[in-house]
Amino acid sequence: MALASAALTLVWCSDTRAAPGDAPETATEKPAEASLPVASDVRIAGDEKQTRFILDLDRKVSLRAFTLADPYRVVIDMPQVTFQLDPGAGTVARGLIKAFRYGMVMPGGSRMVFDLAKPAKIKSATALDPANGQPARMVIELEAVDRTTFVQGLAVENRPELRPGITGSVSPAPVATTVVASAAAVSATDTRPVVVIDPGHGGIDNGTQAGGESEKNIVLGFGLALRDRLEKSGKLRVVMTRADDNFVALDERVKIARGQNAALFVSIHADALPRGEGDAQGATVYTLSDKASDAEAQRLADLENKADAIAGVNLTEEPTDVADILIDLAQRETKTFSGRFARMVAGEMKVTTRMHKNPLKSAGFRVLKAPDVPSVLIELGYVSNKDDLQSLMSENWRSKTVGAVAKAIDVYFAKHVVSAGAGN
Secondary structure, eight states: OOOOOOOEEEEEEEESSSSSTTSSSSOOOOOOOGHHHHHHHHEEEOOOSEEEEEEEEESSSOOEEEEEETTTTEEEEEOOOOOOOTTTGGOBBBTTTEEEHHHHHHHEEEEEEEEEEEEEEEEEEEEEEEEEEEEEEEEEEEEOOOOOHHHHHOOOOOOOTTTTTHHTOOOOOOOOOOGGGSSSOOOOOOOSEEEEEEEBBBBOOOSSETTTTEEHHHHHHHHHHHHHHHHHSOOOHHHHEEESSSSOOOHHHHHHHHHHSSSOOOOOOOOOOOSSSSOSSEEEEEOOOOOOOOHHHHHHHHHHTTHHHHHOOOOOTOOOTTHHHHHHHHHHHHHHHHHHHHHHHHHTTTSSEEEEEEEEEEEEEGOOOTTTTEEEEEEEEETTHHHHHHHHHHHHHHHHHHHHHHHHHHHHHHHHHHHHHHHH
């Protein structure tokens, strides 16, 4: 049996000031930036048998450490932290750690994710108080194990009757709980169509990066501007999957759309080609398909579908065949409306921005798999292309392109209402 991505080891480090895994009741209850702990430096020592990771902080914090498989990762959860690390700190490989990333994973909570070179166990995870002129520290000790040992440990972790032997009296907390205030249930008396705007990535997941800019910030700014433009008309109710630098799992984004009975789901992204793989530019509009329209579409879908793994989400609770099931269940009408809207968006956007040579594509994006919500994914351009990046950072370009997407949404609903009325 193939081993799905799952928790292997769970290590708690207690600190009575904050309980690991606790999340605020609403997304607006965030700690003030000035009051947050600050992480200032990291060091990695050791080899591929034993590796030590040290994070310097200005105060002691609670932490929760666990491992995930396929790919092998170590995840460290802690209260929200302000990271002031060198930009390239996470790219240095040493010992068992190939790379690491960090950021907010939910309001009030931060996360670090280590990509491992091979299976490893967490030998210890310790939070240290400042002492002898040294700052507070988080120290993670990793030790290499073979695949068999890894699987044996995983088997114990998945048996509730044996779990106390690993974690004592503390039950493992959920990997992450997403609280999105803007996705709260709306009044049943408001019958306006609901549009869900989904700025991709966020929090620990930066998305693509180039020229010192991150995809997560570019698409959030675009999404918020689009929300404001749509709300001005008063014709639609707009829900954001995220309205700040927060990570939202892929299936949660789909659940928000379905839970809101959305009439349209628009996911916003910005692509990048890997270094050495040539250059590309222009915006592209994607719809769902179980077969990618071309190799580039497949590459992008594979990349975007890894967002949960990048953020250290445990995927064992999701059946491995969920994608196939959802694609099979996707209604023909939903696909038709998705394709119709994609053509409208591309038609409006070409007036204001450069489009890709093949502006309409399709692939198996997990975030588009709500079977009853017409959904598209808009790639605004390539951050890896100098001209596209310049446009993406331009307020004038954003205003014009937001206007184009808003117009396409308005035209879509105008025609959809007329079509629905004619069918009655």
